[in-house]
Amino acid sequence: MKFKLLYVLISVLAFSSCQNGQNQKPNILVILVDDMGYNGISCFGNKPWETLNIDRLASEGMKFTSAYASPLCSPTRASILTGKNAVRVDITNWIPGGVELYANPKLIEKPFTQLLPLKEFTVAEAFKENDYATAHVGKWHLGEGPISLPDKHGFDYSYLVTWSNLPTYFVENENNQFTGLYKNDAPELQFLTDHLADKAIFWLDDHKDAPFFMLFATQVVHHPIAAKDEVKQKYIDKGLPDKGRDAADYAAMHKHMDIAVGRLLDYLDDNNLAENTIVLFLSDNGGREPETINTPFRGGKGEILEGGIRVPLLVRWPKNIAANSKSEVPVITHDLYPTLLDLAGCNLIPEQHIDGVSFAPVLTGIQKTVDERSLYWHYPHYTSMKFGQPSSAIRKGDWKLIEFLEDNRLELYNLKKDPSESNNLLEEKPNIANELKKLLDDWRTNVDAKMPVRNPDYDSTKYSGWPKSGN
Structure with missing residues (x-):
């Protein structure tokens, strides 16, 4: 706890300098999708579906072709929030893990931490101490129970899905089938991404006049594979099979994700927020086989092969990041913490984001690369x-x-x-x-x-x- 207090003091001292070049703090929207492979969006691959809204971010910002995450979700989320390789915080597997599911292993796994340690000074806390409103909407997966939810880690507001495997993507008020959704107040039966987009926009509408930091973490395209019938039918009509690899139901999940992203981008446009909002889009790990195949890479989710750890990354900030630009610089999820602070003009906190390196100079065109390092x-x-x-x-x-x-x-x-x-x-x-x-x-x-x-x-x-x- 004494370390967290130290970081608070550092951030308070940095407050007056947390400005961008226009003397106005930028808003920040991080969109984190689940289990989507590198080639899961149109601007990165040739899948039989389109993601036109997400592709806007590529055409209006920078696309990273060598961006990395952990091979599974909880380590990636811990890395984003702490600026550290997830090994340092001892979250090396999806929480709670599945050691009991593996028969006759050659090696015995050691236990790992089941929640994000409270001593970590998260990126949300850093922005909160710099007078940002902070919100987390969607999947958390960094520990359940009151001691390790977003409100303990710097988020003023949270609307959550806490676990990994959901029984259904269709939610409604008092839906007993969907006990993982906290404060479930869907007015009618809704697909989850629609409902989460509603909650995000509702919160943004109350905080659009103050700088905000939002982490919008969709559950899609994590299994169970499901979609609205009318959305899935469009892909069946295009010739995709109902079920199987890259099938109609899986394609439709990407469409649901793209619609939710489009609604958030439209909200920024309609409220004159887009020009000064940094939008960052990425996946938490590679695509899960056999639902998809991560061409041209080998492997997928749960593997340290490129198909499991290389992910799409898009960053847009009009007038500050060149439109339709591309970088091959290797970056990784723990770089996001110092990069976002850097873009916002905030002092960095190297004692916390010890593994992260800011690639803000690459985004803004000041540098072509970062100093060579090992990942x-x-x-x-x-x-x-x-x-x-x-x-x-x-x-x-x-x-x-x-x-x-x-x-x-x-x-x-x-x-x-x-x-x-x-x-x-x-x-x-x-x-x-x-x-x-x-x-x-x-x-x-x-x-x-x-x-x-x-x-x-x-x-x-x-x-x-x-x-x-x-x-």
């Missing part, structure tokens, strides 16, 4: 995915090294030449592999990463795997 991942858990096993990875420049912890197997890829991670260069480039392995080992030691241990009861003659999916 790290550590996922000491099992998932139901093919490569969803305890693993760690490092990216430095164009090179990426993956270590699979069951057998300490290494894979080395040049992502510029081989983004699909199909040509393992471990034997051809041993010096590069050794350098990256040492960096990865040193980093895991530095952040006190928890390592799984050998299972003394592992039986090689029995089935080892995930009997059912729970993530």
Whole structure:
């Protein structure tokens, strides 16, 4: 708690300098979608659906082609809010995790923290201390119960979905099927994204005259895969199958998401807020297979392969970020904290966002890149995915090294030449592999990463795997 008080004092001292170049604080809207792969929106891929509203952000702002998240949702959300690699806050898996679902594992996972620690001074708290109104609408997934909800982490207002797996996307007042929605006051049966957009706009309407920071976290396109019949029918009429990979129901979920984003963007336009509002759009991890395939990347959600951790990132701020611009600079979710503070003209808090690097100079055109650094991942858990096993990875420049912890197997890829991670260069480039392995080992030691241990009861003659999916 003493650290949080220190950050409060630092932020209060920084208050007078929290201005942009126009001496007016920019509003900030972060849109975080769930389980949408890199190619899930039109401006990043060639899926059989369109996301015209989201594509506006690309045509009016900057598109990042090498943006990264964690392979699962809770670590990404912790990283965004704290400016730290999620390993530092010990949230390395989706909460609560599914260790009991994996049969006969070779390694035993260690427990991890089940809620966002109160000692963390979140990006919402940083903006609140700089006189911003703050709101969280949508999925939280950083701990349930009164001690770890958004109001304890800097958000003045919250309207939440707290867990991972929902029984239904259709909500209404006093709907007993949907107990995960706090303060459920849907006036009639609604699709969840419509309802969340209603709540976000309702709050924005009360705070449009003051600088605001809003995190709008949709549940889509996380399973269960569902959509309104009339929306799904449009894609069936276009020839998509009813169910299956990239099918009509999955396409319709993207349409629901795009409609919600469009409503928020239209609200900003209609209230003359768009010019001075930073809108940032990203996904919390790669797309979940088999609902989709993350072409051109290998793997998906729950894996440290590119398909599981590379995500779409769009940032728009008219007159400050060049329209229809693109950056290949590798950035990661814990960079968002210092970047948003930097764009708003607020003093940074390096004691808190210790892993984050501001890429504001790239957004505003002052620099083409950031200083070269290494990006790290550590996922000491099992998932139901093919490569969803305890693993760690490092990216430095164009090179990426993956270590699979069951057998300490290494894979080395040049992502510029081989983004699909199909040509393992471990034997051809041993010096590069050794350098990256040492960096990865040193980093895991530095952040006190928890390592799984050998299972003394592992039986090689029995089935080892995930009997059912729970993530």
